[in-house]
Amino acid sequence: MTVSSQLTPSTRTPAGPTGPTGTTPPESPAALFERFAPRLHRYGLVLLRAGLGGVFVWFGVLKAIGLSPAAQLVVDVMPFDTGGWFVPALGWVEIVLGVWLIAGRGQAALLPVLGGHLLGTFAVLLVTPQLAFDHSNPLLLTMVGEFVVKNVVLFAAAVVLTTRPRRAV
Secondary structure: OOOOOOOOOOOOOOOOOOOOOOOOOOOOHHHHHHHHHHHHHHHHHHHHHHHHHHHHHHHHHHHHOOOOOOHHHHHHHOOOOOOOOHHHHHHHHHHHHHHHHHHOOOHHHHHHHHHHHHHHOOHHHHHOHHHHEHHHOOOOEOHHHHHHHOHHHHHHHHHHHHHOOOOOO
């Protein structure tokens, strides 16, 4: 029998990667996660952008049409007379912010505007602490307090969405 230098021996043994029966063993959960994580991350960012933008549009529409349950809270926190124009105007600003987020353009300009808006909601904790804290205890949040404090998560999401690196072309 002649051995050719063009042939290389198989590195697979009968009990190799396919197992003794010739079937491929199931992928471990960690390996499966590693394989799908990049795609899930990409889709997760799309869902986060749509979700956060959608919430801004939704809440903005409610303010613009006068049906927001948060309208009185906004009025109570403002240090000036808001008249009948301020809450609807704030609603339109939120609609613009939401559409801007969803569009994904001009993110460097969006972050300070969106950040200012979200951080401004914390005025409730300073101006009307009786509405945000039960028995003046900062660890005992009321429903209003929870409504405001959850904006920490919305702000973090805005930072992630507006600062992620762009793909090289």
